Amino acid sequence: MTDLHAPANAEDAGTPVPAVPEQAGTPGTPVPVDKVKPATTEVRPRRRVRIDSLRRVVVEAREHAAYRILVRHGAYVLGGTRVLTRRAWDSRTTARHERMMRAAEIAGNEELVRQWEQRAYAYRFARHKRRMDLLQMALNAPKAIASAAVSTGSVLLVLGLMLAWYNHDIHDVLTPLATVIEFVGWVAFIAGVLWEPLLYSLPWLALTGMWAVGRHRQTAPSWALPVGGEERDIVPDEGAILRAIGNLGIAPLNKAIKDGWQPRWVQPTTRSGNGWHTQLQLPLGVTVEMILGKKSVLAHNLLRKPVEVWPTEPPKQPGTLDLWVADQGSLSGAVPPWPLLTEGTTDYFKGVPVAVSQRGEPIIGKLMAANYMVGGIMGSGKSSLVIALLLGAILDPLVIVEAYVMAYNVDYDPLKPRMRKLVKGDDDEDIEAALKALRNLRDEVTLRGKVLEELGGEATKVTRELALKDPRMRPKVVVFDECHELFMHKEYGKEAAELAIKVMKKARKVAITLIWVTVSPTADSLPRDVTRNTSHRVAFAVGDHVANDGLLGSGRHKAGITATTLIPGEDVGTAVTVGFSSKPFEVVRSHYVARDPDKGIDEVTPVVERAMGLHEGGAAADEPTFQPADPLADVAAVLGDETRVLAQEVLHRLAARNPEAYGTWGPTDLKRALEPYGAEQYKSNGVMVVARDRVQDAVLERLAEDVDDFDDE
Known part of the structure; x- marks a missing residue:
């Protein structure tokens, strides 16, 4: 008996099957109603099956190399044609001006709207003038051609007469004219030979040009673009950057590219120091934060290490990707020697050299009206920057230096002869000494404030001239290394945090600089208000985003300003900093003043001895030789x-x-x-x-x- 709920054959799939009485007994014998099977209403989705099959075919075709190549290069030609057509239209009309005016209207910039209106008017006026000139030229052309022909003929005739006179042959009168006619004939012959090949090659040249423009603008679908090592360039130009961000696996970005997103370069890729800088306006639905989440992949796509690629969002340009890409290996080579290694004196009030930026520019460590928070895991290079800062400070004979190291650290020992005080150790009495130092600093900033008040309108802050006149106002630099031991101490921690905040708020105008150094930058080890009142923040390699934001400020990791990508043991001396310049952040490589007794290397002691001579002799106290660039x-x-x-x-x-x-x-x-x-x-x-x-x-x-x-x- 046939199953009435199944189709008789494959072709009947999707067609409702009516109820048919069971054949019992004699043909045509009616069957009781209760014996009749109800009609099935189930319909197979034949169209869906066909769509799924079609999709499989398309996916398989996409995966086929030949198909991808065909689509890619065809899209290059079509996209290039579209780009060139738009360029031609923009060059012949005021379409570009209209777009700019609409953008300015949306932004509410009336002044910019008026500027573009004036430019559009000037363009239309110049275009009208060109057209009228061409029309006038066409009207004057017959007369000009006739005049030129007569003038040329007269000149040739005169030359012929001169030649005939010289050769005593009347036939030479027409020789110049015959020569010109022969030359024109040869030109016509050559043009006739080249014309046909040129005519046939012009479409191919145009096609090649359109393909080149489309390839440069990457107008092909993302799935058809080359994969693997094809077309990858070490120079991060616009094409390389678009390919890199187009292969990050960000769904909204992939959709925008598929829908024909045309990138707008706020700033084209330009050379910047030892790297490349560009700014790109991202499409709708794509944030800089999404790019940051794929930073490692972005660096890989650009053939760089993560530390060599820095995508951020400019504070005044939301929705814009600001990308700086270093040259390969430029952040791993040797750092230039410290500028003051063999000679020179400094001025506390102008700053000292401590590092070089990611672009190779000198980084000046400000001392006056500044304080520092330096952190990172052990062996990341914290001491190199702090030592460079202190060595620069002691080369100013006026500066007083103190250091409280809440650990047994030998890094500061060579500087001891030039220091007023050096305390080392993590016992309670050592930590108490650091607390007493903060108490003394609290009293000292109050005293210095009173001195400034007594001077009235003569001074609002300590200057070099004032420090030379009054020994009570000499600049002071105080280091608290392993400061987490102080702030986390059960007995002294709370008072230390309160004192630190009070001193930091008042120390800026009285020439007192505090330097906090820690390997444990967390909310518990560093009071939040201490970090908030720190002007210069330095993060060497850190373990996670908590430590990163504890040093650089809340939300920095999320904004892409992070030291979590620095590799311990490899990026030694490299740090992410805030406050050293007007930029949102700087990646710096600190100068290393070497000292390794086991290898017989000591560059620190000669600098300290030179500083001692300046301090004891008072030489060059008011004539520093190091002048940082402003x-x-x-x-x-x-x-x-x-x-x-x-x-x-x-x-x-x-x-x-x-x-x-x-x-x-x-x-x-x-x-x-x-x-x-x-x-x-x-x-x-x-x-x-x-x-x-x-x-x-x-x-x-x-x-x-x-x-x-x-x-x-």
């Missing part, structure tokens, strides 16, 4: 009395003024230095210039801010 002040100096100077000329003058600091600078470096003050170069009459008024206003504004900062203390 780009804003230096630009103001090289501008002189000129109202505006070409940006390239400013760079030449800066390089002549300070070759070590500005010798390798380019336009991007100049912009980066002046932009935080609103004094960066701008275009005037088609060239980039730097305005004296802008720079001078920035200098005055910075001075006013410094005064306000001290007045707020």
Whole structure:
């Protein structure tokens, strides 16, 4: 008996099967109603089966190398055609101006809207003038051609007469004209030979050009792009960066690329120090945080180590990926020698050299109105930066140095002759000595504040001149190493935290610098208010994001400013810092002043002996030889009395003024230095210039801010 609930054959799949009476007895005999099986209403999804089969075919085709190559290069041609067509349209119309005006309207920038309206009007006026000139030229062409023909014929005829006179042959009168006619004939012959091949090759040349543009813009679908080691370049240009972020496995980004997202480069990829810098506006639904979550993959795609790739989001440009990519191995080579290793004196009030940045620029450790939090796991290089900071400080004869090391650490022993006090150990009496030092500092900042108040309007902060006149106002640098032992002490920890906060809030204008060093940067070991009031924060290799944010500030790891990617034992001396410059962060490599008694190496002791000679003899107390670069002040100096100077000329003058600091600078470096003050170069009459008024206003504004900062203390 046939199963009435199943189709008779495969072709009937998806068709309802009606109820059929069972054949019992004589054909045609009616069957009782209760014996009739009900009709089935189940329908097989034949269309879904076909769609799934089609999808499988498409996926299999995508996985086929030949199909991917065909789609990729075909998409390059189509995408290149679209890009070139748009460029041509933009160049012939005011479409670009209209887009910019709409963007400015959305942003609410009325001034920018007016500027683009003026540019659009100027463009239309110039276009109209060109068209009228062409029309006038067409009207004047017959007359000009006739005039040129007559003039040329006259010249040739005169030459013929001269030639006939010289050769005494009347036939030479037409020789110049015949020569020109023969030359034109040869040109026509060559053109006739080349014309047909050129005519046939033009479409292929155009096709090749469109393909090249499409390939550069990566207009192919992401699944059709090359995989593995194909088309990977060590230089992170726009194409390499798009390929790198397009293969991060971020779903919204993949969807945007598939839908034809056209990247907008806020800043094209440019050379910056020993690396490359670019800014890219991300598509809708894609955040910089998503890119940060794939930092290791991004570094791999760019053929870099994670420490050599730094994606961040600019504070004033939300939705923009700011990417800096170092040259391969540039953060693992030797660090330049410390500039003051063999000679030179310093000025506490101007800072000392401590490191070089990720771009190879010198990093100055500010001492006046600054304090430090330095942390990282053991062996990450904390001491190298602190020792460089202290050695620079003691090369100023006015500076007093104290160190409280709550561990048995020999790093500070060579500096002991130049220190006022060095306490080492983790016993209760050693920790109590550190607590007493904080008590004394509390009293000292109060005393110095009273001295400044007595001076009235003469001084709002300690200056070098004041420190020379009054020994009570001499600059002081105090180090608390392994400070977590102090803050976590059951008996002294609470009082130490309260004293530290009080001292740090008042020490900035009275020339007292505190340096906190720890291997345990957690919420329990470092009071939150101590971290908040720290101006310079340094994170060497740390174990997790908790330690990272404990040093650099809350939310830094999430924002991509993290030292968790530094590898202990490999990235020794490399740190992520906040507060050393106007940038959100800096990756620095600290100078290493070597001292290894086992190998007979000691570069520290000669510096200390030189500092002792300066301190005891008082030599060069008011004439420091080390002058850290101040780009804003230096630009103001090289501008002189000129109202505006070409940006390239400013760079030449800066390089002549300070070759070590500005010798390798380019336009991007100049912009980066002046932009935080609103004094960066701008275009005037088609060239980039730097305005004296802008720079001078920035200098005055910075001075006013410094005064306000001290007045707020």
